[in-house]
Amino acid sequence: MKLPPYPIFPTxxxxxxxxxxxVAEDIKDLIExxxxxxxxxxxxxxxTxxxxxxxxxxxxxNSIHWGIADKLTNKIIGTCGYYRGLDKGAGELGCILLPNYRGQGFMTSAMQLAIEFGLNTIKLNRIWAITTxxxxKAIQLLEQLNFIKIADLEDNEIEYELRTN
Known part of the structure; x- marks a missing residue:
């Protein structure tokens, strides 16, 4: 396993x-x-x-948190990353996108990049996600990315896990 932090933050x-x-200049666009x-x-x-x-x-x-930047403008339109479990060879993948950018394929691309990084660079044994x-839309995205539902949780939440075979 190759855990964060890295000598150079991975792009x-x-x-x-x-x-x-x-970066600091991005914060104003991400409040919501x-x-x-x-x-x-x-x-x-x-x-901040x-x-x-x-x-x-x-x-x-303990985590890696990326801004999702639109390549045309370099503006951050969302975030995604791994937020817990890295020390155990696992990663909880989370994501959020500004409302104006939803439904355009940005999050699918971001999650695919994050999953590839988790499997090939960090060498995670397990990737999971929790949503309500x-x-x-999150359920549809997870299922499209080959996640399967593995548990009903408290507070109206469900857990999904990436199927890797």
């Missing part, structure tokens, strides 16, 4: 998006999708504080 590139490190421990940011200051915690988690080898039972 991953697809046809329409790239996954890159979030900035979360930490299930709490949403309400200001640039709160989003959350990003500082996310960066510390990365520095401690009512988030039909």
């Amino acid at each position: 991953l590139s697809g046809e329409t998006i790239s996954l890159r490190q979030i 999708i900035s979360f930490y421990d299930g709490i949403q940011a309400t200001s640039v200051q709160k989003a 504080e959350m990003q500082t915690k996310i960066n510390l988690d990365y520095a401690n080898g 039972k009512t988030n039909e």
